[in-house]
Amino acid sequence: MRKPEIMSPAGYWPQLYAAIEAGADAVYFGLTHFTARAKVGFTRSELPDVMKTLHRRGVKGYVTFNTLVFDHEIRAAANALAEIAAAGADAIIVQDLGIAALAHRIAPDLPIHGSTQMSITSAEGVELAARYGVSRVVLARELSLAEVAAIRARSPIELEIFVHGALCVSYSGQCFSSEAWGGRSANRGQCAQACRLPYEMIVDGEHRPLGAARYLLSPGDLAAIDDMATIARLGVSALKIEGRYKDAEYVAITTNAYRRALDAAWAGLPSDLTGADRLHLEQVYSRGLGPHFLRGTNHQAVVEGRAPRHRGLLMGRVVQVRSDAIIITPEPGREAAPLKPGDGVVFDAADWRSPEEPEEGGRIVAVEPVGDGRLAIRFMKGVINPRRIRVGDLLWRTSDPQTERIARPFVQPAAPVRRQPVRVHVQASAGTALEMRWTLIDQPALSVVVRSETSLTTAQNRPLDEATLRDQLSRLGDTPYILSELSAVIEGNPFVPVSLLNQLRRQATTQLAELQSQPPALTILNPDQVVDEALAAVEPTAPSATPHLHLLVRSPEQLAAAIALRPDSITLDYLDLEGLKPALAQIRDAGIPARIAAPRVLKPEDERIVRFLRKLQTPLLVRSTGLLELLRDDPTVALTGDFSLNAANVLTADLLLKLGLQRLTPTHDLNAEQIAHLAERIGGSRIEVIAYHHLPVFHTEHCVFCRFLSNGTSYKDCGRPCERHHVALRDTNGREHPVIADVGCRNTVFGAEAQEASKYLDRWRAAGIGHYRLEFVHESAAQVTAISEAFRAYLHNTISAAELGRRLRQCSPQGVTEGSFFVPANYQYIPLQ
Known part of the structure; x- marks a missing residue:
């Protein structure tokens, strides 16, 4: 077992320097x-230059390449990957499975890390990634430490986990809110953070007031600092701090804290972090810190819901409002970092003020005790409006000059704070040249030898001794090294001028730094040739001559309507596993092909679900790479890959299809025209498009049913309100987005408006696409019937696409939208050559 790396984020140079000095590996x-x-x-x-800077300081550099890649970008991506390898990157972090396979062919010696955007939550998902050259997987943040340990026990490659920073409410790689509502893809680096907006909860058609908890999907931040003793021995290879958008102070404070905590835990010692250290960790940036999923499921703790942004430290509660001061009762436990002049604070009035209203706050100019432990907080005139502050409001400190001062040695060091230990061996004999070997202790393969140009003479008065060597060679000043071990062989009373020792010391450190900065010798193949070979290996099938209509239903009422329609298949996406058996029997009795929609997430404890699905002996709609890995060699189960496998280009689509899928649904990140081109390249008969559905904007481990409709912490004690209530989240525009729980108690928030493709169906049919799926969320049986009959009429050429669109606008509950299908007017297809 090796000591895990501390892995820090860097948005740009200031953060990179801060990470180095604060102790990042x-x-x-x-x-x-x-x-x-x-x-x-x-x-x-x-x-x-980035890689040279890092390597001279003994720090590895990992380049994030963690977005989905479109077809027209494949060649540019391949050339960028070759350039990254040549620059000396220690690894690339990749989301797109096809691009990972491509990178492994271009630079087979370059380590590839599977991004958390791959949504890997099981050992099977790890195994599938490893098949395509991935050497480390960043596991999903929704796993507990026990689940990580279970995956570690079966993982053939390295694992990495997040230990600190912001949490996404949705599984990474499974969030389509930005795509749905803003045309900006989170899978393409353009997250619009719709999870940080306020929502109202609608329960069975009625508004359910929730007091201050109006940011229903905004989780607190992760902090695993108190679990380091367990994490250090978990067997993972890296501990990741989130925050590439954060400033250098955040990087410095968090990196230094986790460096110290890990070092102590690895040595079996108690942490030397003080109470003030922990407060500064929270002060520098937090929405409220906690271990959250790492300690298991507690839906009451993940989302507090008062605010979506940095709060810092809760410092007290307002007990009196005066015209010249605000009187607060201090929060216990803040004695190590009390309020003081210069602190920036904000008054949290979430209990009574609208989320759209600005908050009161500013810099404190005076803090005075007023008896009974209370404090008077004063501001410059005009900074706050006391009439907008009420008794009971919370006071948060959002900035603290003291925290900034603690970060300063790492952010603006006068000399290197973090130094690399070196071992120096000296050979000094009268009549021969003085020779020194300098070796990095942490990288013993890196060693340099320096020699004097002339032979040493015999000393008349003060011959060289080890004390003199240690004194002179330890003067490493602004170099990134520290003398840790010194050995010497001194023979014949040699005379060595101090100036010579200094000269050789400077030569050695310069050469050592230069040696460290050299990129490793990697095999890098011609990227264009590799792309040509990969494209030539794609085996497209013929276009589909006959259109097929598939329906996905989520309730018994919808199922009854679907059976009456007799489509080409019916897919069941049910909350209750046991409810699948009678529903499946109904479909089979009607002589209609049936499918089961598998969960989007497969965790170690979900093996019972897999066993149950296998026993049904029914084709499956596969939504996770873990399940695909489990079933890919099973000839008894027909598999269709769903959108959540995130196939965005021809290479990834071909890779997934060759794993045993009959058909594949492209990712929602593709617009309608891109879907058509993918079908033309891969074969329309192997593409199944979703032509009507409510886009699944969030897929989350956090359960709003448990959090807001029970006092329970998980499915074990929540009372299963998801089985009794219909829930929707109403946004600030008045749209109500349905929420449904799956068999794993995970929630999916669906877009309020139905996304439909009538405008693009003619193009899709011309591209040879033959399989069209309609998915229903909260539609009634009558709506299922009307929508399906309209599509069937179009596919049978009895109505036009325009008429289909008109009918859909009439019968969809909250209207329709093109959504992610939208093709901009200025869109130009760039062919992949």
Whole structure:
């Protein structure tokens, strides 16, 4: 078992330097393209300097390449991957499975890390990624430490987990809210953070007031600092701190805290972090810190819901409002970092004020005790409006100059804070040259030898001794090294001038730094040739001559309507596993082909679900790579890959189809024209498009049913309100987005408006697409019938696409939209050559 890496984020140079000085073993960062944080990153021309800077300090550099890649970008992506390898990157972090396979062929020696955007939650998902050259997987943040340990026990490659920073409410790689509501794909680095907006909860058609908890989908931030003793021995290879959008102070404070905590845990010692250290960790950035899913499921703790942004430290509650001061009762436990002049604070009035209203706050100019432990907080005149502050409001400290001062040595160091230990061996004999070998203790393969140009003479007065060597060679000043071990063979009383020792010391450290900065010798194949070979290996099938209509239903009422319609197949996506058996029997009795929609997430404890689905001996709609890996060699189960496998290009689609899928649904990140082109390249008979559905905007481990309709912490004690209530989340535009729980008690929030493809169906049929799926969420039986009959009429050429669109607008409950199908007027298809 090796000590895990501390892995820190770097949006740009200031954060990168802070991570180095604060003790990171590795830094991850993006370039200005193909990265999940599109607003920050280095240019490709800066990359060699970035890698040299990191390697001279003994730090690894991982380049994030963690977005889905479109067909027209494949060649550019391949050339970028070759350039990243040549620059000396220690690894790339990849989301797109097809691009991972391509990278492994271009640079077979370059380590590939599977991004958390791959949505991997099981050992089977790890195994599938490893099949395509991935050497490390970043596991989903929704796993507990026990689940991580179970995966570790069966994993053939390295694992990495997040230990600190912001949580997404949706599984990474499974969020389509930005795509649905803004045309910006989270899988393409353009997350619009719709989860951080306020929502109202609608229960069985009625508004359910929730007090201050109006940010229903905004989780707190992860902090695993108190679990480091367990994590250190878990067997994972890296501990990741989130935050490529955060500033250098955040990177410095968090990196230093986790460095110290891990070092102590690894040595079997208690942590030396003080109460003040922990408060500063929360102060620098937090929405409320906690271990959250790492300690198991507790839906009451993940989302507090008062605010979506940085709160810092809760410092007290308002007990009196005066015209010249605000009186608060301090929060217990803040004695190590009390309120003081210069602190920035905000008054949290979520109990009574609208989320759209600005909050009161500003810099404190005075803090005075007023008896009974209370404090008077004063501001410059005009900074706050006391009439907008009420008794009971919470006071948060959002910024603390003291925290900034603690970060400063790492952010603006006068000399390197973090130094690499070196071993120096000296050979000094009268009549021969003075020779020194300098070796990095942490990287013993890196060693340099320096020698004097002339032979040493015999000393008349003060011959060289080890004390003199240690004194002179330890003067490493602004170099990134520290003398840790010194050995010497001194013979014949040699005389060595101090100036010579200094000269050789400077030569050695310069050469050592240069040696460290050299990129490794990697095999890098011609990227264009590799792309040509990969494309030539794609085996397209013939277009489909006959259109087929498939219906997906989620309730008995919808099922009855679907059976009466007699489509080409019916897919069941049910909350209750036991309810599948009688529903399946009804479909079979009607002589209609049936399918079961599998869960989108497969965790170690979900094996019972897989066993149950296998016993049904029914074709499956596969939604996770873990389940695909489990079933790919099973000839008794017919498999269709769903949108959640995130096939965005021909290489990924071909890879997935060759794993045993009969058909594949492209990712929702593709617009209608891109779907058509993918079908033309891969074969229309192997593409199944969703022509009507409510886009699944969030897929989350967090359960709003448990959190807001029970006092329970998980499915074990929540009373299963999901089986008794219909829930929707109403946004600030008045749209009500349905929420449904799956068999794993995970929630999917669906878009209120139905997304339909009538405008593009003629194009799809011309591209040879033959399989069309309609998915229903909260539609009535009558609506299922009307919508399906309209599509059937179109597919049988009895109505036009325009008429189909008109009918859909009449019968869809909250209206229709093109959604992710939308093709901009200025869109131009760039052929993949």
